[in-house]
Amino acid sequence: MSILNLINDLNAGMMPDHYKELPEEEMVQRILRIKKTYGERLFIPGHHYQKDEVIRFADATGDSLQLAQVAQQNTKAEYIAFCGVHFMAETADMLTLDEQVVVLPDMRAGCSMADMANMQQTNRAWEQLTQLFGDTIIPLTYVNSTAEIKAFTGRNGGATVTSSNATRMLTWALAQKERILFLPDQHLGRNTAYELGIPLTQMAVWDPIAEKLMYEGDIQDVKIILWKGHCSVHEKFTVRNIQHVKRRDPEINIIVHPECTHDVVTNSDYSGSTKKIIDTINAAEPGSKWAIGTEMNLVQRIINEHPDKQIESLNPDMCPCLTMNRIDLPHLLWSLEQIDKGEPTGVIKVEKDIAEDAVTALNRMLSIG
Structure with a gap:
């Protein structure tokens, strides 16, 4: 393959720049129009860490495995536009039917871990x-x-x-x-x-x-x-963050994800999965105080959903997950319009032999519970 052909292939998988210049309301309306046209033939799973501008269009929200399992149960969808990162879309492809097409709106949305x-x-x-x-x-x-x-x-x-x-x-x-x-x-x-x-x-x-x-x-x-x-997100929470928050307000509860370092987990009041963090805040008493050590988009969403509680990020200077955030409104629109044109881009297809062994590992876990 020549260098020119390689460059052309790479460019073919890149969103055209003009999508970035579109007014937000126009992008919203174009996405809604495609969702209405396709109905059950299109399924959009959205990971908890996605931006609100993307999550608003999600047909289901959750963590990576939960979303892949929901996609597996949805046998009516012809296209699955997975708003997450690459490994999540791979799992969705492995668990869904061969005829279902899984796409990632931006192929640069990887996971450093x-x-x-x-x-x-x-x-x-x-x-x-x-x-x-x-x-x-x-x-x-x-x-x-x-x-x-x-x-x-x-x-x-x-x-x-x-x-x-x-x-x-x-x-x-x-x-x-x-x-x-x-x-x-x-x-x-x-x-x-x-x-x-x-x-x-x-x-x-x-x-x-x-x-x-x-x-x-x-x-x-x-x-x-x-x-x-x-x-790369959770490792940036530190014991110093905990000490700073506790000095300012000794009554505040610290809850962190177990992807944080060992010293952060052991110095926190609670630790647990994304689901546990969400469930804990949902069950917390009105007026309770919380500092959460996980991805910023999710923390901000939790804050907005619980105005009766005092909630903050354990590290207010934390950036959102940069790779997850590559999927934005323009990329979602472009991905859906490529599907609508009959030219889906960012198609995720795992080789059969790899998929078989990977599903064995997944099924072993699911059988244990």
Whole structure:
């Protein structure tokens, strides 16, 4: 392929600049017109972290796996415009019918955490770790991972994990093998294992760049091998943020996502999945005070939905998830109009053999609950 052809192919998948100049109300009306025309043939799932300008058009909102499962149940939709990031759209494609078309409105909407574990790194790590520990390791991967990593996990007897069921999944995994390789988020793995009573001294970190196991002590004591990955949003919450908020108002409750670092989780009043955070605030007494450590778009939405409570971000200088925010009103409109023209762009299609192994990992998790 020539450089010119490559550039033309890349440009064909890019939104034309004129969409950025359209008046907001015109974009809204054009989207509503397409939604009305397609009816049940079009389904728009929207992740909790999406901007309000996008969420307003979502047919369902939720976390990544929840949205993929809702898409799976919707067999009437011909097109699924997934307003999230790439790995989420992959999961939706793997769980839906072959004839259903899943599109991502902006193909640049990736996930830095998912990108921290690729297949080449994982194969090399597995080879070295099994040389060290033999057949004593079972892999678990956070659903915030690529289809290839989910497939690797499925092929090797492991399962996927969500932040809601991580405790159950680690308990199950430790009943299968002596050790766990937890990909790709070290913080969720560490916080969950610690909650189960596993001391930090029995946790090692695998550095995929240095291709090295980071651990001081007898490696035979290792129970949890944590992949050196993280969420670029949640890692930015700090103990200093907690101390600042508590000094200002000792009565305020701190609730954070378990993708935060271990010291932040242990110094908070509560921690839990996105669903747990939402449910906790919903159930909280009027007048109660909360500082929330998770993505800014969601925090702002929670603030707007609960005027009877004092709610703020644990870190008011936090930026929203930048990759998630690549999907905006212009990209959603462009994506839907490409569908309407019969030229869908940003189509997500996972290779069959990868999808089969990845779904095995997903189904193992779902069977455990």
